[in-house]
Amino acid sequence: MIPSAQERTDPGFTTAEHTAMTAALDAAARGVRGANPVVGAALLHQDGRILHTGHHSGAGTLHAEADALRKAKDAGTDLADVTMVITLEPCNHTGRTGPCTGAILDAGIDSVIFAVHDGTEAASGGGAFLADHGVSMRHGLLAEQAADLNDRWFTAQSQNRPFVTLKIAQSLDGRVAAPDGTSQWITGPSAREAGHEIRARVDAILVGGGTARVDNPTLTARDAQGNPRDHQPLRAVMSRTPVAHDARVRRGVVASAHNGEIDGRFVWLNTHDPAQALARLAALGVTHVLVEGGPTVSAAFLAANLVDELWLYQAPMILGDGKAALAPLPTQTLADAARWRSDPVAGPSVRTLGNDVAWHLRPAAVSVSK
Ligand SMILES: NC(=O)C1=CN([C@@H]2O[C@H](COP(=O)(O)OP(=O)(O)OC[C@H]3O[C@@H](n4cnc5c(N)ncnc54)[C@H](OP(=O)(O)O)[C@@H]3O)[C@@H](O)[C@H]2O)C=CC1
Numbered sequence: 234m235i236p237s238a239q240e241r242t243d244p245g246f247t248t249a250e251h252t253a254m255t256a257a258l259d260a261a262a263r264g265v266r267g268a269n270p271v272v273g274a275a276l277l278h279q280d281g282r283i284l285h286t287g288h289h290s291g292a293g294t295l296h297a298e299a300d301a302l303r304k305a306k307d308a309g310t311d312l313a314d315v316t317m318v319i320t321l322e323p324c325n326h327t328g329r330t331g332p333c334t335g336a337i338l339d340a341g342i343d344s345v346i347f348a349v350h351d352g353t354e355a356a357s358g359g360g361a362f363l364a365d366h367g368v369s370m371r372h373g374l375l376a377e378q379a380a381d382l383n384d385r386w387f388t389a390q391s392q393n394r395p396f397v398t399l400k401i402a403q404s405l406d407g408r409v410a411a412p413d414g415t416s417q418w419i420t421g422p423s424a425r426e427a428g429h430e431i432r433a434r435v436d437a438i439l440v441g442g443g444t445a446r447v448d449n450p451t452l453t454a455r456d457a458q459g460n461p462r463d464h465q466p467l468r469a470v471m472s473r474t475p476v477a478h479d480a481r482v483r484r485g486v487v488a489s490a491h492n493g494e495i496d497g498r499f500v501w502l503n504t505h506d507p508a509q510a511l512a513r514l515a516a517l518g519v520t521h522v523l524v525e526g527g528p529t530v531s532a533a534f535l536a537a538n539l540v541d542e543l544w545l546y547q548a549p550m551i552l553g554d555g556k557a558a559l560a561p562l563p564t565q566t567l568a569d570a571a572r573w574r575s576d577p578v579a580g581p582s583v584r585t586l587g588n589d590v591a592w593h594l595r596p597a598a599v600s601v602s603k
Pocket residue numbers: 400401402403408409410414415416419440441442443444445447448471472473474475504505506507525526527528529530531533556560
């Protein structure tokens with residue numbers, strides 16, 4: 234569930250519209266974080282009934298508006314006297330899917346309420362476009378909640394960088410490897426499979442040189458049987474030391490679902506600066522990157538405030554010594570500690586996976602101008 238809707242009704246909106254936006258926000262939370270914002274939509278009849286809701290399930294899938302309209306079409310719902318209530322301004326461009334503005338006009342919807350503007354260069358202007366085509370447009374309803382829902386996505390967009398997901402698989406005492414460097418495996422099969430699901434939906438996966446040297450990982454996306462998944466992320470190693478010629482991460486892997494030229498490729502990022510690494514990945518077309526450690530690189534991204542989402546997998550194992558999950562950060566006193574909060578998007582923020590626990594988090598600080 235999304236943080237509860239604000240108690241007061243926004244001026245200019247009815248209670249039914251308020252309820253519909255709350256339903257749209259809840260629907261948005263069924264999506265996943267990544268290259269695209271999470272978005273929800275509700276079709277509200279004049280008589281107060283919410284006819285259908287829709288949500289966006291990630292890059293390449295139907296947008297929330299189109300999802301709600303598809304449900305309406307499948308159910309044969311009459312869309313006369315219906316307002317489309319959306320958490321984000323409808324897009325006005327053709328990306329991997331068609332423009333939502335067109336879908337709204339085609340469906341004969343003549344009234345739209347959206348919560349916050351889509352300020353991205355490619356998708357913005359949908360509100361004005363629809364108004365020009367005779368649709369009654371209103372916005373600002375539950376804008377605070379809607380802006381908060383995608384705060385880090387807006388930040389990443391404004392910084393022209395990929396959305397960054399960090400994954401850590403640690404012991405009960407917060408360690409990611411034993412003193413001799415062994416770490417496979419700390420978490421069990423279910424938690425690791427969840428990690429592979431993330432690998433399968435990002436454009437790129439990044440590790441530091443230490444992980445590349447100690448683990449010699451493949452960084453491929455695999456299913457529960459160990460077979461390669463259709464989509465393979467670009468595999469990146471961030472280090473000043475060149476990556477060994479025979480490193481597994483350099484080995485070719487075939488992505489059968491071709492989403493771009495970078496799929497399954499390897500890239501060496503010769504830098505210690507996370508912002509530079511992201512700029513390089515962005516130039517290659519990466520919009521969502523999974524940072525899989527190790528502790529030095531994870532800490533560098535956190536110190537630079539460049540982590541938008543964190544998946545923390547914790548195993549009931551005590552190592553006692555070995556690598557801490559994060560290299561030291563500059564925090565000296567509790568008041569300066571970086572705060573995180575449970576993420577309501579993509580299912581329960583805390584869940585049990587086999588013997589392990591997965592905790593889905595996002596930075597607590599709101600660092601976006603709304
Ligand atoms: N359980 C888990 O989830 C995971 C565990 N691990 C474990 O972690 C251990 C490796 O730890 P660690 O060496 O910290 O791994 P890292 O992957 O963080 O690699 C650190 C190395 O990356 C380079 N580097 C890149 N950016 C920076 C930066 N900003 N500052 C300093 N160096 C940077 C340096 O190499 P160079 O000098 O060549 O430039 C540095 O030595 C292994 O034992 C591995 O098994 C690793 C990943 C996940």
